[in-house]
Amino acid sequence: MIQRPKGTYDVYGNMSKKILYIRKLMTSLMEKYNYEYFRTPLFEASELFHRGVGETSDIVTKETYDFKDRGDRNLTLRPEGTAGIVRSYIENKMYGNGNIVKCWYFGPMYRYERPQAGRYREFYQFGVEAMGSSDPALDAEVISIPVNFYKLLGLKDVKVKINSLGDLESRLKYKDALLAYFRPYLDDLCDDCKERFEKNPLRILDCKIDNHLDIMQKAPKITDYLNEESQKHFEAVIQYLKAMDIEYEIDPNIVRGLDYYTHTVFEVEANVEGFGKTCVLCGGGRYDNLVSNLGGPDTKAVGFALGLERLLTILDAEKIDIDDDNQLDVYMIPMDSKQKEYALKILNELRMNGFNVDMDYMGRSFKSNLKQLDRINPKFIIIIGEEEERNNLLTIKNNQTKTEEKISYNQIVDYLDDKMKDIED
């Protein structure tokens, strides 16, 4: 038997309802924020991610799906959303009028990782990018999006952890300071941290094993290395968060895994009782150099992304039920296959008049069809037998009151329109 590829999953049943609901919520929220929907290709020139995400990041060095197409082009399935959006921004010259571009996306991303709970090789991300402004208020707006999104979904104790990496200058100075600081203690660090020391010293601060060590607590803080401009930006973001009543905590250990971040970096976490711990739900930050690094004009930008699968896992753990069940308006039961023509005629008519209608295609006995009704749970049942067909009638039964009446075919649309209003009231 052919199985689905490792780290992928199929969506159906309950899951599909949840996803549709979440997508609807995203769409309406982004309308309120006045962000535009963007869609970019699932694969891009490999070089885009090498230059965009960072040549040294783990995502690019060991997690991408790279392939050559039949025209010998080097392509990569996108491991994240920002690089493609920025490429599109540059390629379509959206910077033209010095406009701000605020957009959102939702789609599959690909990383060759070891699958674990809530983590897949093909996974979906919802994200936004706001390009063309360095206003710290924009950072705050972007941060407010996931916060409000989670609140609307019913998550509790949603909290922002925020830090600043400063501009390139501040960051380099800090990196040097860290290297100088940790070098004498290298032997005290865990093996992973020794590797981090070489590759990405900022991540040492994030280590779960060495967390307790004295040298960790006393390590230099990025905040002491921010230049004046970076400091001012950071403080302003904090002020704006306060203004919006968004709960935050400054966490100097947040450094993020992608190379393009500058200034604001943040994660949003929620306390998940089901897991007995706080979980990171999404992350993002400012990337003022990415657009120019990818060949565009100097453009400041900020964004975030959240993983759908982790969100669903956490909603489950919190027992937040979000399925967006749209109840069937009408279920049709033909008494006999002879009545199918007439049934289909009614079915089609009702659908074109805006009702959700389905009927039995299993050739079930009448009795059996009735037994199915509890599972199908329609608002109305239309029963069509020989007599109804002959006289252009149909029997319609209210599934709640269990009362039924015979009406003529011509009346059905008006009849249902009327009844639906009653139900809604």
Place this chain on the structure above:
RNA sequence: GCGAGAUUGGUGAAGUGGUUAACACGGCGGAUUGUGGUUCCGUUAUGCAAGAGUUCGAUCCUCUUAUCUCGCCCCA
């Protein structure tokens, strides 16, 4: 990439080196030939992830592969 544990029908699962693989739910049919969540009856896996090996005989033992779960790395 490394380590550990799993994989039995549509679903949840019990089970054993040897004839017909429990039990439950669901499905279908019937008791009730045009009106339903109850009850009762019948039926529902030529097969125990895939392949190979050991054996007179394997779902059970061994190996390989695949996938899932958990941990590390990483990410979010």
